[in-house]
Every structure is written in C-alpha cells, then in structure tokens.
Amino acid sequence: MKKIEVGILGATGMVGQRFVSMLEHHPWFEATWLAASDRSAGKKYSEACSWRLREPMPAAARDMMVYECKPGKAPMLVFSSLDSSVAGEIEKEFARAGHVVVSNSSNHRMDPDVPLLIPEVNPDHLALVRTQRKQRGWKGMIVTNPNCTTVGLVMSLAPLERAFGLEKVLMTSMQAVSGAGYPGVPTLDVLANVIPHISGEEEKVEREAHKLLGKLNDGQISKGDFIVSAHCNRVLVEDGHTESVSISLKTRAALEDLIEAWRKFRALPQERGLPTAPKHPIIVREERDRPQPKFDVNAEGGMAAVIGRARPCPVLQFKYTTVSHNTIRGAAGAALLNAELMKSEGYLD
Numbered sequence: 001m002k003k004i005e006v007g008i009l010g011a012t013g014m015v016g017q018r019f020v021s022m023l024e025h026h027p028w029f030e031a032t033w034l035a036a037s038d039r040s041a042g043k044k045y046s047e048a049c050s051w052r053l054r055e056p057m058p059a060a061a062r063d064m065m066v067y068e069c070k071p072g073k074a075p076m077l078v079f080s081s082l083d084s085s086v087a088g089e090i091e092k093e094f095a096r097a098g099h100v101v102v103s104n105s106s107n108h109r110m111d112p113d114v115p116l117l118i119p120e121v122n123p124d125h126l127a128l129v130r131t132q133r134k135q136r137g138w139k140g141m142i143v144t145n146p147n148c149t150t151v152g153l154v155m156s157l158a159p160l161e162r163a164f165g166l167e168k169v170l171m172t173s174m175q176a177v178s179g180a181g182y183p184g185v186p187t188l189d190v191l192a193n194v195i196p197h198i199s200g201e202e203e204k205v206e207r208e209a210h211k212l213l214g215k216l217n218d219g220q221i222s223k224g225d226f227i228v229s230a231h232c233n234r235v236l237v238e239d240g241h242t243e244s245v246s247i248s249l250k251t252r253a254a255l256e257d258l259i260e261a262w263r264k265f266r267a268l269p270q271e272r273g274l275p276t277a278p279k280h281p282i283i284v285r286e287e288r289d290r291p292q293p294k295f296d297v298n299a300e301g302g303m304a305a306v307i308g309r310a311r312p313c314p315v316l317q318f319k320y321t322t323v324s325h326n327t328i329r330g331a332a333g334a335a336l337l338n339a340e341l342m343k344s345e346g347y348l349d
Ligand SMILES: NC(=O)c1ccc[n+]([C@@H]2O[C@H](COP(=O)([O-])OP(=O)(O)OC[C@H]3O[C@@H](n4cnc5c(N)ncnc54)[C@H](OP(=O)(O)O)[C@@H]3O)[C@@H](O)[C@H]2O)c1
Pocket: 009, 010, 011, 012, 013, 014, 015, 016, 035, 036, 037, 038, 039, 040, 041, 048, 069, 081, 082, 083, 084, 086, 087, 104, 105, 106, 146, 147, 148, 178, 179, 180, 181, 182, 183, 326, 327, 330, 331
C-alpha cells in the first residue's frame, strides 16, 4: 500500500516530536511536511527543534525544511499540535482549504459539530463531521482528541459506564511536566514541589468527560448523565499522568465486576487491528503499589490506561488509580489512532 502523506502543524513542540517519532515506521502514514512558528520556518527540522525524546530524531526528519503553518502545499491530512494561542484560527484555515485536520489542541474540542474522540469509547461520534461540513460549508474537517488528563480517566470510566451506569466521579491528578510543553514549567516552581493549579485543566476534564461519554443523536451530542469533579496538580514526573479516582455507580456491582469489565474491555480499534491500537486498552495491575508512571507509562507502547489499587471507597463506592502516557495516549498516539479510525471508515479516501 502506498503510504498517505501527512503534515504536522507544531512539529517542533513536545507533541510534535512525538508525532515525528511515532510516524517514523507507521505502516499507513508518512510525515512529508513539517510546520511551526515563524521562529522555526525556513530552518532544517534538526536546527529548529530542541529534540527532547529519548528515542533519536528520525534520520528522515533531520534535513526536512520547517514551513509556516499555511495551507496550500501541505498534504491533505495534517496532524495539529499547535500552541492553543494560535491553533483555533490556523486549524479552521486548513479545514476551509479542504484539509483533514486531526488535532490535539483544545480550541475546537467542545465545538458542537466537532468530534471529540477516543476510538475505543465513542467511534460513532466521528459521524459529526457530516454536520460540521454541512454547517460550515467546507470540504475539509476538524477532528479532535481529548486533553491528556481526560483520556486516562475516560478510558477507565467507559467500561463501567456501559456495564453499570456512572453516577459520580471524583478525580485528583498528579500530572507530568511534559504535559506543559517545552520548555514548560520553570524548575524553581516545580522542583521538590506540587503545583495545585493547571490553568483551565479541571474545566477541560469535566466538560470533555461529559462529551465523550454522551450520546450522538440527530447530529447532536447529549451530555453524559453523571457528575464529575476534577482536582489537577503538576508534579515532578517526566511523562505520565497519575489519577486517583473515586466513583459511585447507578446499579449494584461488586469490586470483581469492575475488574472484569476493565479486563474484558476491547473495542473497534482492537477488532480492526488498527496499527496504533493497543491489544489491551486497559491493563489491571494487582500489586499494592502499582500503577506508577516510572514503571507503567509505556505499557502497550504508551497507548494503554493502567489501572490498579481498586478497592471500596467509604465516601463514594469504589476507588482506584490510573496511569496513562500524556504525550502518547494523551496526544500524538491519540490523534494517530483517530486518523487510523478515519481511514478505516473511508474518511480519508
Ligand atoms: N504536552 C502534552 O502532554 C499535551 C497533551 C495533549 C494536548 N496537548 C496540546 O497540544 C498542543 C501542543 O502542546 P505541546 O506540549 O507540544 O506544546 P509546545 O512544546 O509548546 O509546542 C508548541 C508548538 O506550537 C508552535 N507554535 C507556537 N506559536 C506558534 C505560532 N504563532 N504559529 C505557528 N506555530 C506556533 C511551536 O513552534 P515553535 O517551536 O516554532 O515555537 C511548537 O511547534 C497544545 O495545544 C497542548 O495543549 C499537549
């Protein structure tokens, strides 16, 4: 199969680097066009980018020219990891010009006609792009993935919502510094410290969880029927967001029923064998001190939500801990899986 050429908007950033790395050996897509701000445009990628991944920069990317974020010469499919101060307008400009924009940025996630997707959870919401194209009169489209904190939470909630119904959710996060981009949080702020505020994060988690677990009817998404409250904290971890979650359910369930629902969880990406899909989207650990980002963040290539410490909660009903990779499952890997779902549904033909 001839690979589909793809572009990356924001290719020099933390998430952009993940895209470049994850696309190096992708069986369907090939990165042929990189773009970033005018600080980087006109330079070689190796000069423009402060490469911060442990994997080496792919040789093919080193000499690629970085372009300005303007449609025209870009491939039909573009991934976006642009800073949110500019993503909103640039992504619209690309969709208007006929590009398929698969975005990580928060700007359009809550637009009523933009799909916000986790392919294992709500692949049917992709059909919203028909409404989007009709309403906006453009040939292109914008499809988004959730915030890096929302994704681990909602992957852990989805099987429980399906089997038992969710009533209340309380989540406290301990979020990695790579979630703030590069150069990110100043050392003096985060060293030997916990920062109990990440601007806009709690609101994003609460809103996005409702959209992801909502139902699509007649081109509209109704909110999920549960209450959710998030506390978000930044901690001195490199990669991987850890979340302590308490829940109550609408119907009766035993702890073993929750564990079985998580262990059995498989969905469309697994059935179709999409290239970036983890075999096991949820991994349940039994050790009393797991999951930990240090050991569990790269499970299934960084695409799994790892759950552990499931136990009764005296305030709500149950509580547990989950870890997921913020720049893979929470960003570049999430967008790649979205594009793979779109390809398998014929949206990229
Ligand atoms: N980090 C995560 O874990 C994570 C997870 C999920 C979602 N996200 C979202 O993904 C996006 C990127 O995050 P990040 O962590 O990769 O941020 P980052 O490291 O700060 O990278 C930002 C990117 O945007 C580009 N950019 C900045 N200003 C621009 C402008 N005026 N015009 C064109 N390009 C511009 C930068 O290019 P230059 O290098 O040329 O400045 C860089 O490529 C954000 O919207 C973020 O909220 C991040």
